[in-house]
Amino acid sequence: MAARASIVVVGGGLAGMSAAIEALRQTSHIAGVTVALLEKEARTGGNSGKASSGINGVLTRTQKSKGIHDSVEAFVQDTLKSGHGRSNETLVAKLARDSTQAVSWLQEDFKLDLDVLARLGGHSFPRTHRRPDLDGKPQPVGWGIVSTLGRHLGEVAALENARFKLVTGARVIKLLPATQGGVAGVVYETIDPDTKVIQQHSMHSDVVVLATGGFGGEGSKPHYLKQYAPQLVGLPATNGAFATGDGLGLAAALGAELVDMDQVQVHPTGFVKSTDPGNPTKFLAAEALRGEGGILLNGLGRRFVNELDTRDQVTDAMNKFCSAPDTRARHSASTEEIPKEPLTAAFLVLSQAAADSFGHGALGFYEKMGLMSRAGGLEELAATLRVDQAVLRKTLQDHDSARDKGTHDEFGKSVFPQSALNPLTPSDDKLQIQIQYYWGIVTPSIHYTMGGVRFDDMARVLRAADGAPIPGLLAAGEVTGGLHGANRLGGNSLLECVVYGREAGRQAATLVTSAFFA
Known part of the structure; x- marks a missing residue:
C-alpha cells in the first residue's frame, strides 16, 4: 500500500x-x-x-539599531535594476515587502544572531x-x-x-x-x-x-546547462553536485512552464586553491569580503572594476581585464599556460581595516583551507603577488584618495567601506612595521540559476x-x-x-x- x-x-x-x-x-x-x-x-x-554572505532584509531591528534608513521601495528598485528588466515586479515586490518579517522570523522564532550588516554589490543600503x-x-x-x-x-x-x-x-x-x-x-x-x-x-x-x-551543480554531466547555456559548460561551479535541476523535469512533465532557463549567474569570486587550482568545484569567496572593503586587482596589480557593482558586471570586467597571460592572477610564478590554472582570475586583497570589519573568524577559516594568505606589508604583498610595488602602491592610494574625497572613482565606485592601503604602525622599538594584508585568487564560477x-x-x-x-x-x-x-x-x-x-x-x-x- x-x-x-x-x-x-x-x-x-x-x-x-x-x-x-x-x-x-x-x-x-x-x-x-x-x-x-x-x-x-x-x-x-x-x-x-x-x-556565506547573508540574507537581505529592510526595516529590520538590526538596520534600525544601526540607524540605517532603508525602504521597501529602494530594495525593490535595486532588485529590478539588477534583473535588467526581466524580473517579475509582483514577485519582487513581495520579496522586498516580506523581507522584514523573514529576517524577524529567524531572529525571534529561532534566536539566530543576524546582527552584522554589509552592503553588497548593487544594493543602495547595508541590508545583508x-x-x-x-x-x-x-x-x-x-x-x-x-x-x-x-x-x-x-x-x-x-x-x-x-x-x-x-x-x-x-x-x-x-x-x-x-x-x-x-x-x-x-x-x-x-x-x-x-x-x-x-x-x-x-x-x-x-x-x-x-x-x-x-x-x-551538474559538473561533468551537463544537461540543462548544456541545453540552455552551453557557453558556460566547463566553468567551475560553487554548487554541490546534487544541484541537478530535478524539480524542473518533474514540473514540466505535469505541464508547468519553464522560464529564463538561459539566465545563469556566474559569480565573480570562486576561490582558486593554490594546491588544487583545477578543481571544478570552487569554494565561494563571500561577497561580503568586497562588501567590507576587499578590492580586486588584475595580474599587474591594478584595479579594473567597481567591486560593489552587480555580480554580472564584475564578472564581465574580470573576463575583459583578467584573462590575458600578463593580466591574469596566478599562484604559479610561471608565465606559461598551465591547464589547471583558470583562464580568468583576479587577486582579492583586504587591508587590515577590511579584514577587521569582515571578521577574523571567517578569514581564519579561509586561511586554514588554503584559500587566503597574509602579507606583512606592501613590499611583501607586491613580492607575493609578483607585481610592481610602485604600481600596487599607486593603485591603493588612488582608491583611498577617492574614498577620502567622497567622490566616484574612475570605475564609478562611490561607496568605499574601508581604506585599501594599510597605515604604517610604530612598534615598541621605534621601527616602522606595516600591519597585514590578506589576499587570495578568485575566478568566475557558476553559482546560481x-x-x-x-x-x-x-x-x-x-x-x-x-x-x-x-x-x-x-x-x-x-x-x-x-x-x-x-x-x-x-x-x-x-x-x-x-x-x-x-x-x-x-x-x-x-x-x-x-x-x-x-
Missing part, C-alpha cells in the same frame, strides 16, 4: 524546510493533517548551507544580514540557518511523528497526476542500506511543494498552456524562475527561500485545510 501525507515537500534546503515548518504551524490545530519532507541527500541543507564571529570562530550564516531549522524539524519529528515525517536519501522521480488535473503525490526512490538495491515508493498527497534547487518553473506570488506553479495554476503544485527557492531576471542580487537567495518557502507552506496549509473540512 502506498504511503500518504497531506502535504509533501520535495527538497530539504532552506526553502523546503521553511515550507514544512510553516505548513506544520498553520495546521497545528488539525490532528489529521500530515507533512512529509523528502530529501535526496543523506542530510538536509542543500546549497543553502553553503551561503549575517552572523558575528563567536569566541573568535566563524558562524557561517547559511549553515547556521539550515542547521537551526533542521534541528527544529528533528525535534518536531520526534515529538509529533504522527504528523511529520522526514525521509532522507529519497529521490523523487515523478509527480503523480490527479484524475481531474493537478498533482496527487510523488514517486520516489531509496537505496536499501544493506542490499544497495534501489527501491521505489509512492506517496499520495493533496499538495506537493517543489523546493529542489537549481541546476548549477535564475531560471526555473514559472510561479506566482502565492507560490503556485503555473501551467505552460494557459498560465493557470496547476492544482496542488507549489514551488519555492531556486527551482523557480522569474523573480531574479537576468541577475540575482547577493543576499536574495536565502531571502527568497524564506519568503516563498513560508508562502508555499501557508498556501499548502490552506489547501489541505479546505479539503479536510470539505
Whole structure:
C-alpha cells in the first residue's frame, strides 16, 4: 500500500524546510493533517548551507539599531535594476515587502544572531544580514540557518511523528497526476542500506511543494546547462553536485512552464586553491569580503572594476581585464599556460581595516583551507603577488584618495567601506612595521540559476498552456524562475527561500485545510 501525507515537500534546503515548518504551524490545530519532507541527500541543507554572505532584509531591528534608513521601495528598485528588466515586479515586490518579517522570523522564532550588516554589490543600503564571529570562530550564516531549522524539524519529528515525517536519501522521480488535473503525490526512490538495491515508493498527497534547487551543480554531466547555456559548460561551479535541476523535469512533465532557463549567474569570486587550482568545484569567496572593503586587482596589480557593482558586471570586467597571460592572477610564478590554472582570475586583497570589519573568524577559516594568505606589508604583498610595488602602491592610494574625497572613482565606485592601503604602525622599538594584508585568487564560477518553473506570488506553479495554476503544485527557492531576471542580487537567495518557502507552506496549509473540512 502506498504511503500518504497531506502535504509533501520535495527538497530539504532552506526553502523546503521553511515550507514544512510553516505548513506544520498553520495546521497545528488539525490532528489529521500530515507533512512529509523528502530529501535526496543523506542530510538536509542543500546549497543553502553553503551561503556565506547573508540574507537581505529592510526595516529590520538590526538596520534600525544601526540607524540605517532603508525602504521597501529602494530594495525593490535595486532588485529590478539588477534583473535588467526581466524580473517579475509582483514577485519582487513581495520579496522586498516580506523581507522584514523573514529576517524577524529567524531572529525571534529561532534566536539566530543576524546582527552584522554589509552592503553588497548593487544594493543602495547595508541590508545583508549575517552572523558575528563567536569566541573568535566563524558562524557561517547559511549553515547556521539550515542547521537551526533542521534541528527544529528533528525535534518536531520526534515529538509529533504522527504528523511529520522526514525521509532522507529519497529521490523523487515523478509527480503523480490527479484524475481531474493537478498533482496527487510523488514517486520516489531509496537505496536499501544493506542490499544497495534501489527501491521505489509512492506517496499520495493533496499538495506537493517543489523546493529542489537549481541546476548549477551538474559538473561533468551537463544537461540543462548544456541545453540552455552551453557557453558556460566547463566553468567551475560553487554548487554541490546534487544541484541537478530535478524539480524542473518533474514540473514540466505535469505541464508547468519553464522560464529564463538561459539566465545563469556566474559569480565573480570562486576561490582558486593554490594546491588544487583545477578543481571544478570552487569554494565561494563571500561577497561580503568586497562588501567590507576587499578590492580586486588584475595580474599587474591594478584595479579594473567597481567591486560593489552587480555580480554580472564584475564578472564581465574580470573576463575583459583578467584573462590575458600578463593580466591574469596566478599562484604559479610561471608565465606559461598551465591547464589547471583558470583562464580568468583576479587577486582579492583586504587591508587590515577590511579584514577587521569582515571578521577574523571567517578569514581564519579561509586561511586554514588554503584559500587566503597574509602579507606583512606592501613590499611583501607586491613580492607575493609578483607585481610592481610602485604600481600596487599607486593603485591603493588612488582608491583611498577617492574614498577620502567622497567622490566616484574612475570605475564609478562611490561607496568605499574601508581604506585599501594599510597605515604604517610604530612598534615598541621605534621601527616602522606595516600591519597585514590578506589576499587570495578568485575566478568566475557558476553559482546560481535564475531560471526555473514559472510561479506566482502565492507560490503556485503555473501551467505552460494557459498560465493557470496547476492544482496542488507549489514551488519555492531556486527551482523557480522569474523573480531574479537576468541577475540575482547577493543576499536574495536565502531571502527568497524564506519568503516563498513560508508562502508555499501557508498556501499548502490552506489547501489541505479546505479539503479536510470539505
